[in-house]
Amino acid sequence: xxxxxxxxxxxxxxxxxxxxxxxxxxxxxxxxxxxxxxxxxxxxxxxxxxxxxxxxxxxxxxxxxxxxxxxxxxxxxxxxxxxxxxxxxxxxxxxxxxxxxxxxxxxxxxxxxxxxxxxxxxxxxxxxxxxxxxxxxxxxxxxxxxxxxxxxxxxxxxxxxxxxxxxxxxxxxxxxxxxxxxxxxxxxxxxxxxxxxxxxxxxxxxxxxxxxxxxxxxxxxxxxxxxxxxxxxxxxxxxxxxxxxxxxxxxxxxxxxxxxxxxxxxxxxxxxxxxxxxxxxxxxxxxxxxxxxxxxxxxxxxxxxxxxxxxxxxxxxxxxxxxxxxxxxxxxxxxxxxxxxxxxxxxxxxxxxxxxxxxxxxxxxxxxxxxxxxxxxxxxxxxxxxxxxxxxxxxxxxxxxxxxxxxxxxxxxxxxxxxxxxxxxxxxxxxxxxxxxxxxxxxxxxxxxxxxxxxxxxxxxxxxxxxxxxxxxxxxxxxx
Numbered sequence: 001x002x003x004x005x006x007x008x009x010x011x012x013x014x015x016x017x018x019x020x021x022x023x024x025x026x027x028x029x030x031x032x033x034x035x036x037x038x039x040x041x042x043x044x045x046x047x048x049x050x051x052x053x054x055x056x057x058x059x060x061x062x063x064x065x066x067x068x069x070x071x072x073x074x075x076x077x078x079x080x081x082x083x084x085x086x087x088x089x090x091x092x093x094x095x096x097x098x099x100x101x102x103x104x105x106x107x108x109x110x111x112x113x114x115x116x117x118x119x120x121x122x123x124x125x126x127x128x129x130x131x132x133x134x135x136x137x138x139x140x141x142x143x144x145x146x147x148x149x150x151x152x153x154x155x156x157x158x159x160x161x162x163x164x165x166x167x168x169x170x171x172x173x174x175x176x177x178x179x180x181x182x183x184x185x186x187x188x189x190x191x192x193x194x195x196x197x198x199x200x201x202x203x204x205x206x207x208x209x210x211x212x213x214x215x216x217x218x219x220x221x222x223x224x225x226x227x228x229x230x231x232x233x234x235x236x237x238x239x240x241x242x243x244x245x246x247x248x249x250x251x252x253x254x255x256x257x258x259x260x261x262x263x264x265x266x267x268x269x270x271x272x273x274x275x276x277x278x279x280x281x282x283x284x285x286x287x288x289x290x291x292x293x294x295x296x297x298x299x300x301x302x303x304x305x306x307x308x309x310x311x312x313x314x315x316x317x318x319x320x321x322x323x324x325x326x327x328x329x330x331x332x333x334x335x336x337x338x339x340x341x342x343x344x345x346x347x348x349x350x351x352x353x354x355x356x357x358x359x360x361x362x363x364x365x366x367x368x369x370x371x372x373x374x375x376x377x378x379x380x381x382x383x384x385x386x387x388x389x390x391x392x393x394x395x396x397x398x399x400x401x402x403x404x405x406x407x408x409x410x411x412x413x414x415x416x417x418x419x420x421x422x423x424x425x426x427x428x429x430x431x432x433x434x435x436x437x438x439x440x441x442x443x444x445x446x447x448x449x450x451x452x453x454x455x456x457x458x459x460x461x462x463x464x465x466x467x468x469x470x471x472x473x474x475x476x477x478x479x480x
Contacts, residue, residue, distance in 0.1 A: 011465070266281045324452075325346070
């Protein structure tokens with residue numbers, strides 16, 4: 001239930017709290033939910049795009065993947081890198097890459113510095129991307145067999161783009177939403193703390209908004225289930241009683257463009273049937289004069305699209321730091337909202353709970369690693385003292401240095417074994433989510449720098465009062 005703080009956050013200075021829906025307010029049951037997209041995308045690849053029918057035999061395993069990886073779509077590789085952009089683990093499809101090949105492809109040289117920001121690199125920042133990754137890795141291995149002429153003429157990058165199209169289409173057509181609508185209990189996790197949290201914010205005078213990329217029909221299905229805890233008839237669903245929890249609801253927001261493009265149009269959504277109507281956005285609010293935002297929202301508080309200017313005008317917010325946005329997507333929810341708009345940010349990581357449990361359970365291994373690394377440092381320092389004192393000429397000194405080298409090699413081998421044990425305890429393929437080797441992972445670096453607070457589920461925030469101040473722990477450098 002803990003909320004962890006990277007940057008001090010005083011809740012009494014927050015005037016509006018916003019939430020993403022998917023994997024934030026609505027947590028999904030795995031692998032059932034992902035399986036819908038995986039099966040739907042397989043069918044589209046085969047029947048719409050002409051891929052070999054062997055694709056239909058692919059089996060999904062969400063446990064193979066971890067958040068924070070980078071997909072090299074040009075080479076068909078999956079990478080885990082540290083905060084310094086050094087590639088620690090690399091796979092081609094499902095096959096682990098040798099250290100030699102990995103360094104050949106991704107090590108820095110005087111004329112090549114990997115930034116991993118080119119379009120061919122895709123950050124796996126959200127749980128939604130596990131389906132894309134599994135399909136891509138499966139097709140990489142299938143293509144590499146060289147048995148399918150259809151795949152021989154496609155680059156890895158083309159394959160990834162077509163996977164992305166198919167998975168995205170599954171989220172837009174009825175492949176996912178129709179199935180979830182008919183049986184939401186099978187796919188959506190019910191959180192009893194959700195409604196009390198949202199009501200507590202409103203009672204404290206904090207404005208509450210929903211900002212999601214999902215469109216109205218699916219949003220209505222998911223939120224109705226979270227509100228009522230059961231599947232509703234079509235007639236009862238149209239009542240959308242869950243809307244009483246929010247001051248403002250924006251669907252189809254197209255994040256991260258929502259936070260970047262001031263020219264995106266805002267449409268009103270009719271909650272009865274999902275139909276859209278044009279608005280004049282900020283200009284219409286200004287034209288209504290005093291209390292223009294309230295008058296504008298009196299006509300309806302459900303919208304599609306728009307941009308952050310509309311949102312801040314409707315909420316009557318002048319400074320970005322008065323908004324706290326809660327989301328699960330490190331890039332479009334957290335990084336963009338904070339870096340571009342100055343919003344305060346809360347990052348939701350369902351995996352955090354298991355990560356912390358494993359950390360506590362395997363702490364003795366980490367203590368051994370820490371002790372051996374310190375011992376290596378002491379051996380290095382002693383070796384330096386010997387070299388300075390004898391200028392490499394004394395026979396006894398050379399013998400001592402040789403012994404130190406042998407001892408260091410033995411410790412290094414032990415460390416390698418312990419590090420493998422440590423990382424495999426978290427994930428058998430990718431290791432600890434927040435570490436890459438002995439360094440912080442790039443994922444940890446972004447969480448630390450862009451999430452004001454982070455926690456395992458959104459309702460943990462509801463356990464804190466509106467007078468709560470989240471404070472950081474003391475930051476230390478190696479010399480401290």
